[in-house]
Amino acid sequence: xxxxxxxxxxxxxxxxxxxxxxxxxxxxxxxxxxxxxxxxxxxxxxxxxxxxxxxxxxxxxxxxxxxxxxxxxxxxxxxxxxxxxxxxxxxxxxxxxxxxxxxxxxxxxxxxxxxxxxxxxxxxxxxxxxxxxxxxxxxxxxxxxxxxxxxxxxxxxxxxxxxxxxxxxxxxxxxxxxxxxxxxxxxxxxxxxxxxxxxxxxxxxxxxxxxxxxxxxxxxxxxxxxxxxxxxxxxxxxxxxxxxxxxxxxxxxxxxxxxxxxxxxxxxxxxxxxxxxxxxxxxxxxxxxxxxxxxxxxxxxxxxxxxxxxxxxxxxxxxxxxxxxxxxxxx
Numbered sequence: 595x596x597x598x599x600x601x602x603x604x605x606x607x608x609x610x611x612x613x614x615x616x617x618x619x620x621x622x623x624x625x626x627x628x629x630x631x632x633x634x635x636x637x638x639x640x641x642x643x644x645x646x647x648x649x650x651x652x653x654x655x656x657x658x659x660x661x662x663x664x665x666x667x668x669x670x671x672x673x674x675x676x677x678x679x680x681x682x683x684x685x686x687x688x689x690x691x692x693x694x695x696x697x698x699x700x701x702x703x704x705x706x707x708x709x710x711x712x713x714x715x716x717x718x719x720x721x722x723x724x725x726x727x728x729x730x731x732x733x734x735x736x737x738x739x740x741x742x743x744x745x746x747x748x749x750x751x752x753x754x755x756x757x758x759x760x761x762x763x764x765x766x767x768x769x770x771x772x773x774x775x776x777x778x779x780x781x782x783x784x785x786x787x788x789x790x791x792x793x794x795x796x797x798x799x800x801x802x803x804x805x806x807x808x809x810x811x812x813x814x815x816x817x818x819x820x821x822x823x824x825x826x827x828x829x830x831x832x833x834x835x836x837x838x839x840x841x842x843x844x845x846x847x848x849x850x851x852x853x854x855x856x857x858x859x860x861x862x863x864x865x866x867x868x869x870x871x872x873x874x875x876x877x878x879x880x881x882x883x884x885x886x887x888x889x890x891x892x893x894x895x896x897x898x899x900x901x902x903x904x905x906x907x908x909x910x911x912x913x914x915x916x917x918x919x920x921x922x923x924x925x
Contacts, residue, residue: 624749630756630789631671632853639666643683643750652678666753673757681751758789761849761856769863773839776865778820779831780847790851794824797832797847802862817846824850839868 631637641647641664649660660666660679668675766781778797798817820832827849837843846860 625751626753627751628754628756630758633672633757633759634670636667636669637671637755639668639679639753639755640664641666641681641683641751643681646684646745648682648747650680650682652680668755671755671757673759676755676757679753679755680749681753682747683750684745685748756789758853760853761788761792761851762786763857763859764795764847764849767845767847767859767861769834769843769845769861771837771863771865773866773868774837775833775835776837776863777831777833778845778847780859781830782849787849788851788853788856790853792827792849792851794827794850795829795847796823796850796855797825797845799834799843799845801838801841802844803842803864837865839865841865 625642629637629639641649644664646662647664648662649666650657651660666679666681762783763786764780764782766779768779770777770779778799780795782792782795784792797820799820800815800817802815820834825832842862842864844860844862846858848858849856
């Protein structure tokens with residue numbers, strides 16, 4: 595590739611070159627650094643190299659050219675801008691090649707005999723002299739070194755860009771309900787913190803059951819904030835009181851970091867119905883029918899016998915103490 599043809603590089607040929615470079619990136623010593631910015635912000639990443647520079651974002655088999663120029667500038671960044679950017683710069687390499695050049699054959703002829711009157715040489719000597727007089731040189735191969743300059747792109751710097759966002763959603767959210775209370779339980783992966791530490795969780799609930807359809811179809815109950823308002827980041831369950839039996843509630847929770855509130859996750863649950871007296875009798879009646887009084891008598895006898903033994907032992911201990919005290923007073 596000559597210096598004039600190397601200055602222009604198409605996207606397809608550059609991709610081929612880029613993939614060749616990627617194979618050697620791990621074994622090559624190039625600078626690696628990291629940048630972080632908030633979502634919606636701007637970031638400028640300078641390249642340590644000089645010359646014609648282009649930035650490529652690593653993206654599997656399709657790694658596009660992002661920008662050209664020494665400084666990579668990204669504005670109003672989004673999560674799709676996160677990744678690894680590679681800075682490529684042109685480097686001039688000189689290659690020396692040896693080429694062979696051929697010279698034309700040279701022919702030399704002896705002059706004619708000037709003296710015609712002189713005696714001619716014998717036939718054999720004349721033929722020999724003609725052979726010596728006429729000489730043909732074969733083509734001479736003379737080596738010549740030619741230097742060619744080529745421009746090629748080399749990777750100089752790899753930069754990892756991290757885009758910080760609000761926290762992601764909680765996982766495995768469910769509510770373990772009773773009649774008038776329950777437990778809101780959730781899980782949270784720390785990798786979903788958005789780049790900033792989670793400061794707290796916020797949970798709310800509201801009644802979504804209606805004894806009668808509201809006159810306004812768009813009417814909704816107000817959300818009630820669970821106490822405490824700012825749940826500690828290491829807490830994974832909360833108790834909820836003062837619920838109504840056999841009522842459907844909607845719960846929602848989200849994480850908070852320096853950038854604000856994260857993704858909201860909701861779940862619906864219905865509390866258990868209140869147990870009435872006749873329902874309680876109906877539940878325990880089968881056990882009463884199958885109950886054997888003799889088992890009750892044996893159990894009561896064991897308990898009473900244990901209490902009697904304990905009472906007797908206590909009386910013996912007290913009587914000994916009283917006797918020892920009286921003996922000491924007599925002495």
